[in-house]
Amino acid sequence: MFKLVFPKSEVGKRIRYLRRFQGLTSDELAKKASVSQSMISQIERGQVSPSLETLWKLSHSLKVPVFSFFEAEENNAVTLTRKGEGHFIKRVRPNVGYELLSPSSGKQMSFFKMTVSPGEGTDDPLMFHGGEECGLMLVGSLRIEIEGEVYLIDEGDSIYFDSSLPHRFMNDGETDAIAVWTMTHDF
Template identity: 35%
Template sequence: MAESEPAVKPPDLKDGDDVGSRLKAVRRMHGLSQRELAKRAGVTNATISLIEQNRVSPSVGSLRKVLDSFPMSLAEFFTLQFDDSSQIFFRADEMPDMGTGSVEHRLLGSGIQGREMSILYEVYPAGSDTGPEMLSHTGEEGGIVVSGQLEVTVGAEAAVLGPGDGYYFSSRRPHRFRNPGDCDCILVSANSPPSV
């Protein structure tokens, strides 16, 4: 008869950290009931319940099997921060205009520390543009036109985009934007890493 795997806490788990509470928080974060998680992991509902109550200490292998249901690695499980109180929802008046000149660039989540992307609500008035010089920087960017028209030039290629049309390219390629229409162009765009 094979020996079962010993119950071992990975070395990055601090004394006092609670596997059961972490599992419960991760399960709730993913919107799963104990029963749904048990079914996905191929274990009994009682097993999940006992782990969450800290009445059973799962082996590394057993915990890995449960975490594969999310999917999530052991490292992610033990380092995930649950006390993140960052703002999630933003009203229009909470997005500062980061634009220059006549182009409006409203930045979503401007106060979030360590932001890894910029999401912008942009308004290009008729005839406005990003300037005569082509832009170039690290990262990637993309956007979708909500209304109006936007001429996007990337290197030697150019296209006039309308509502529902979009673009996505490496920001290292020289680029510029211009509204050739006679009304405002509204655009939702993103770039990573954040340039604003």
């Protein structure tokens, strides 16, 4: 079972910090991310939880990894994450959970364990963002839709793709599908 480590108020504070650090007004960020200024204000004040799609838009607009909204700044050259010590992140998609296994703030890639619970998922919006990603299926199987093409990966299979291609993950099985995943960032 996943738990949200950072409540919406903390995510909002982090987004406000990153926006201000870059010298952007909330209106400027809203325009860059194609969301309303009132949405930015509500997110930053912790009044609403942004959807995963909105988080991707904000991360691209702020030129930071999406996981940077969920962790404190860390500049260590070496970081060791012991089993069970990763940050658990579960957002709007109720069937997808992420365990961040590496710092991503100020880093060129993110490394995490992704767990996708059984469920159709065809109503989930497609994601796209800069960079590249690849994954290795540990348990179960995933159906991955990438720019209209569907790929099935089973235990031991891996996949690589350009993250700017619209994509989503679906688990047609009866148990959780678990994969390790890495994403690079184009900024």
